[in-house]
Amino acid sequence: MVGRGSVNQEIYDSLLLLQHRGQDSTGIATAETNGVFHVHKEKGQVREAFRTRDMRALLGNLGLGHVRYATKGTASSEEEAQPFYVNAPYGIVLVHNGNLTNTRELTDELFHKDRRHLNTSSDTELLVNVLANELQSSISGVELEPEQIFQAVTRVHERVEGSYAAIALIAGHGLLAFRDPYGIRPLILGTRKNDDGSYEWVVTSESLVLENGEFEVVRDVDPGEAVFVDLDGHLHTHQCAVDPKLVPCSFEYVYLARPDSVMNGISVYEARLRMGDRLADTIAKYTPPGAIDVVMPIPDSSRPAAMQVARKLGIEYREGFYKNRYVGRTFIMPGQAARKKSVRQKLNAMSSEFKGKNVLLIDDSIVRGTTSKQIIQMARDAGAKSVTFASAAPPVRYPHVYGINMPSRHELVAHGRTIPEIAEELGADYMVYQEVEDLKAAILEGSDVDDLDMSCFDGRYVTGTVTEEYLTWVEGSQES
Numbered sequence: 001m002v003g004r005g006s007v008n009q010e011i012y013d014s015l016l017l018l019q020h021r022g023q024d025s026t027g028i029a030t031a032e033t034n035g036v037f038h039v040h041k042e043k044g045q046v047r048e049a050f051r052t053r054d055m056r057a058l059l060g061n062l063g064l065g066h067v068r069y070a071t072k073g074t075a076s077s078e079e080e081a082q083p084f085y086v087n088a089p090y091g092i093v094l095v096h097n098g099n100l101t102n103t104r105e106l107t108d109e110l111f112h113k114d115r116r117h118l119n120t121s122s123d124t125e126l127l128v129n130v131l132a133n134e135l136q137s138s139i140s141g142v143e144l145e146p147e148q149i150f151q152a153v154t155r156v157h158e159r160v161e162g163s164y165a166a167i168a169l170i171a172g173h174g175l176l177a178f179r180d181p182y183g184i185r186p187l188i189l190g191t192r193k194n195d196d197g198s199y200e201w202v203v204t205s206e207s208l209v210l211e212n213g214e215f216e217v218v219r220d221v222d223p224g225e226a227v228f229v230d231l232d233g234h235l236h237t238h239q240c241a242v243d244p245k246l247v248p249c250s251f252e253y254v255y256l257a258r259p260d261s262v263m264n265g266i267s268v269y270e271a272r273l274r275m276g277d278r279l280a281d282t283i284a285k286y287t288p289p290g291a292i293d294v295v296m297p298i299p300d301s302s303r304p305a306a307m308q309v310a311r312k313l314g315i316e317y318r319e320g321f322y323k324n325r326y327v328g329r330t331f332i333m334p335g336q337a338a339r340k341k342s343v344r345q346k347l348n349a350m351s352s353e354f355k356g357k358n359v360l361l362i363d364d365s366i367v368r369g370t371t372s373k374q375i376i377q378m379a380r381d382a383g384a385k386s387v388t389f390a391s392a393a394p395p396v397r398y399p400h401v402y403g404i405n406m407p408s409r410h411e412l413v414a415h416g417r418t419i420p421e422i423a424e425e426l427g428a429d430y431m432v433y434q435e436v437e438d439l440k441a442a443i444l445e446g447s448d449v450d451d452l453d454m455s456c457f458d459g460r461y462v463t464g465t466v467t468e469e470y471l472t473w474v475e476g477s478q479e480s
Contacts, residue, residue, distance in 0.1 A: 008058035011065040022069030025081035029093040030060035035172035041081040066095035091171030094128040098163035098185045099403040146236040153226040153240040163402035174230040177203040181241035183223030190215035206261040250452040274442035275392040276308025298363040299323040305392040306362035320353035355383030365393035369413030388430040400456040
């Protein structure tokens, strides 16, 4: 964020809006015009991480913030919290959403060729060091020009593989944001005009941040593009990738993004409604007549799809689960033990809605199946006569390596199982999944986007650099 006055409060407010994207740790960095950085980062959620004294110390009219959940490194480690800082050239502080897939090669190159030292296993620390090294190589004079910054980002694209939407502050110069050549992770640009005619700028993962801060949505940052805002508030943009192609992550629309966001021109809420429409057809096809008395969502992200399923099937929609909103998202919690413990803390089944009924439960997706199995049992314990379980997403059969924590195939309940076998494993009477092509059509309908990363559903990794050897290595490193 580049503002006219202090930006610390607006960054804090924005992180509250993005808290659903991660609860492991959070951080804010601000910069004064003289180049001095101020950084505060902590484990846990935003409301607990920043006290009044912390906020007062975050001086400056440039800043960035981050909420994290672990896809690489150790979830509980404070050292893994973002942002990351390097002191040369100039001083750079960076946050990153995504996952790099050539971390082994980059680590070796940085140590032996670039002579740069890493303190953590975080791929964000890798990314800031690659950027710093390429920026150092681009500097030709006393002043740092936007063209030199864009040259550095071009070489970052050449060296780095995987998904990355990154925002960085360059001490004494301005704010830089860039997106990987496939645009896998979201990044959107907004502006706000001041009374004196000057402009303030913000770059963020989700459009709801712009709307809440009364910023005008300018556009999505293009795949491979870099955006630089200098200290005078002037915007500079450049396409830094050779052959960019927009292939955004389908899981943003299924689960991760808030429904009131628009990403790549696609409303998340409307996409979820369309998922429900298409899922209803599949449910009608694969469940016998009279097998469903009532449709219920698993709160909260499956609610739009469940409403559409009920409407299209002509079956009553009811809310059978009450959600405790003071417990973190179970999908993001590390470790099966923590996940199992949290489900009954998070959801309570109201027996009056279940007793003697044939219940259709709708969830946004099923990953490991741990939560789904417990929810089905909760429905039975509350008196359900039968339980049909439906997923608004297709079976997750492959690891997601671009920034969603699905690292090991053996952890995925759908990997190596047929749908009837999954139903038996989870304890459901019937099991229905969204078809892969139906999900793709539901998300893309009416948009200018023509492809999606659906690798966790179809095994097609859009960067073309994910090998069987890499997947095996990731699984081994996560287990060790």
